Amino acid sequence: MVSGLATTLTPEFSGFPYPGPNLFLSSANADITPILKELHGRKDLELILIDLLNGLTRKHDVTCFAFICDPIYLNVFNGALFRRTFAVPYVMTVVEEYEDLLSPNFDTLESLREVRRDGCNVYVILLANGLQTTRLLRFGDRHRILDTRAKYILLHDFRLFHSDLHYIWKRIVNVVFLKHYKKISGSAKGKAWFDLSTVPFPNPIRGVFVPRRVDIWKDSRFHYNRPLFADKTTNLKNEVLNVVYLDHVPSVVVMKSNETSKIGGIEIEILNTIAKKMNFDPKLYQPDNLELHKWGQKQANGSFSGLLGEMVNGHADVALGNLQYTPYHLELTDLSIPYTSQCWTFLTPEALTDNSWKTLILPFKLYMWIAVLLVLLITGAIFYGLARFYMNLQVFKNDHRNQNKIGIKEQVKDEVIDPKPGLYLFGEIINSILYTYGMLLVVSLPKLPTGWSIRLLTGWYWLYCILLVVSYRASMTAILANPVPRVTIDTLKELVDSKLTCGGWGTETKKFFEDSLDDIGQKIGERFETIDDPFLAARKVALGTYAYYDNSNFLKYISVKRKNIFMDMKEFENSTVNSTENIQSSTDERNLHIMSDCVVNIPISIGFHKNSPLKPLADLYLRRIVEVGLVEKWLNDAMHTIRTLDTSEEEIKALMNLKKLYGAFVALGIGYFLSTICLIGELIHWHLIVKRDPKFDKYALDIYYMNKNKKQ
Incomplete structure (x- = not known):
């Protein structure tokens, strides 16, 4: 006999009517053992299955059935079961009675995966060996092969209720156990009957598993006609659910006052709302060694610590703590639908360099300065060209008016030197550029130039200078009126170029950057280090040597808490008192800046224990909470106090200080430097060249x- 999925039968070759597209059988044969002769002979199990499956099809939305049986129970499906049930697709898996279902063979595994892919929401498991059933349930839960939120029909077996399997019945709650009672010999009314029971959810299992009776099946009918698969999560009957939480703004906010503490935040409000609708009482607690483990990670022995450890070990039903909707968390827990999306970025130091010396050039951008310089040179050249043209025109007129050309040339030379015509302003290229530059600085000319062409150009150029100077002065006034501009890191490329050490919580964050597809992310991953204390990280950021990674709201919280003198700094001081870092004085610390570019926008969810039956209904209520805008309202409430404490450093923005005038002093220093060089050059020329000339006479x-000049 071959176990598991072996062949696919079509209606022509199978022994059953074709109810749907998926029918998988093995070549295993039915084996009627003496122990089950009476049961199979009366077909009691077949009849109750017919009633159960038809009732499920009528009352529930059944996508397909998944039958899992062994050769002992295979003949239950040889009779009229498929002819007397509604036409619903099904997948059948037959396993050998000796197969270890905690590690099933390939055919069985493929058949179970096919069931999950097809979305079958009803499982009928008929295995004579209860240990096989327990191992199948453990395997399906561990690897998510079985849909734990589906409806299950199982044979009653005391081995299913062992204490090692109690955690399964906190996850598979839509289950009916069939317990068969034989006919009492010698009694006319003692017909065979079935007792139908289920798990006592939401009541916790305390020590001994005691199933709760649902109904009795006898004489081909149900005695009480109760709903067998009623939704048990709609009303949890004030049961206490363990809720593990982690203080992380804005999801969970712990406000301490003396010896008491008040817990608030977005996820606390969501939990309270869902608790009212589902009628349960949340019991909040924090994991051991919270400051060290926080969310927790995998230990050397394979166990998990922190918040995730409480969920993996089954100690908590719900987890609150800004859990990211990532494959890593989805593998360990069940996550609700995301209720928000957070910007995850870096907290970086401000003012890595001081650009106050550039105050004079800040009003205009680079291309604007290039345009101003080009206009200055071009306009100075035009002034010089017009002046030379006018001077040549005067020479030409004098040549025709006078006969003595030599005397006239001497006269023209005297006229060029004579300031009366006004052309001396632009007669030389250097003077033309200087006077054009003077007009740009709104310095009036010593004399109006001669020549109408130059006068017209001077007038229009003055209009250009006025507009340019007004724009420059307005921009300069705005710069001086605002606080000193700070140089900040706002992109990943700037962060990489800054050579700062990057850090954050958990090895998974480091792995996220190391596995990045771009070079920038990989470079950050190379110098990324894990750090447990966010306030110690903020102190290192303030020293200008570090960049801390977290969501923008939490970074806002730690930056405000650190710099505001009205907030409780005791926690921060305790967290840094044992640090071996060489911490400098506060006067050397820099302001903290949250990088404007998001590294990634990550969805945030609430955590449930693995395969939790609470998740579907909780998702429904959470979706309604998000749609009506309560999450946004609670976010504003959680961040309101932090935003009000985020006071600006400069209350009077128009206050002038010496630092804002660095640019003016830099320009003045450059002028002094160049003037000194020119003065030294002139002195050198006077003493080494002029004085050594044989014709030099200091008295004449x-x-x-x-x-x-005559020689020249």
Whole structure:
């Protein structure tokens, strides 16, 4: 006999009517043992299955049936079961009675996966060996092969109720156990009957598992006609659910006052709302060694610590603590639908460099300065060209008016030097550029230029200078009126270029950056280090050597708490008192800045224990909470206190200080430096060249320079 999924039968070759597209059988043969002769002979199990399956099909939305049996119970499906039930698709898996279902073979595993892929929501498991059933349930729960929220029909077996399996019945709650009672010999009314029981959910199992009777099946009918698969999560009857939480703003906010503490936050409000609707009492507690383990991670022995450890070990029913909707968390727990999406980024130090010396050039961008410089050079050249044209025109007129060309040329030279025509302003290229630059600085010309072309150009150029200067002054006024501009890190590329050490909580965060597909993320992963204390991380950020990774709301909280003198700093001081870091004085610390670019936007959910039956209904209520806008309202409430404490450092924004005038002093220093160099150059030229000239006479300097100009 071959166990598991072996062949796919079509209606022509199978022994049953074709009820749907998925029919999987093995080549195992039915084996009627002496122990079950009476049961199979009367077909009691077949009849009750017919009633159960038809009742499920009528009252519930059944997608398909999953039959799992062994050769002993295979003949239950050889009779009229499929002819007398509604046409619903099914998948049948037959396993050998000796197969270890905690590690099933390939055919069985593929058949179970096919059931899960097809979305079958009713499981009928008929295995004579109760140990096989327990191992199948454990395997299906551990690897999520079985849909624990489906409806289950199982044979009653005391081995299913062992204490090692109690955790299963906190996850599989829609289950009916069939317990067969034989006919009492010698009694006319002693017909065979079935006792139908289920798990006592939501009542916790305390020590001994005592199933709760649902109905009795006898004479081909149900005695009480109670709903066998009623939703047990609608009303949890004030049962106490263990809720583990982690203080992490804004999801969970713990406000301490003297010896008492008040717990608030988005997830606390969501929990209270769902608790009222589902009628349960949440019991909040924190895991051991919270400050060290926090969310927790896998230990060397394979167990988990912290908040995740409470969920994996089954100690808690619900987990609150800003759980990210990631494959890592989904593998260990069940997560609700995301109620929000958070921006995860870095907390970085401000003012890594000071740009106050650039105050004079900040009003205009680079391309604007290039345009101003080009206009200055071009306009100065045009002024010079018009002046030279006017001077040549005067020479041409004098050539035709006078006969003595030599005398006229001497006269023209004197006119060029004579300031009356006004052309000396732009007669030389250097003077033309300087006077054009002077007009740009709104400095009036010493004399109006001669020539209408130059006068018209001067007028329009003055309009250009006025507009440009007004724009510059307005921008400069705004810069000086605002606080000193700070240099911040706002992109991942800037963070990589800054060479800062990056850090955050947990090895999974480091792995996230190391597995990044882009080079920038991988570079961050190379210098990423894990750190448990966020306030110690904030102190290192303030020293300008670190960048801390978390969601933007939590980064806002730790930055405000650290710098605001009205907040309780006791926790921060206790967390850093044992640090071996060489902490500098507060005067050397920098302001904290939250990087504006998000590294990733991560959905945030509430955690339930693995395969929790509470998740479907909780998701329904959570979706309604999000749709009406309560989450956004609770977020604003949680962050309101933090935002009000985030006071600005400069209350008077128009206050002038010396630091804002660094640019002016830099420009003045450059001017002094260049003037000093020119002065030194002139002195060197005077002493080394002029004084050593044989014709130099310090008592007749006018004659010396006159003779020198005539030679030139």
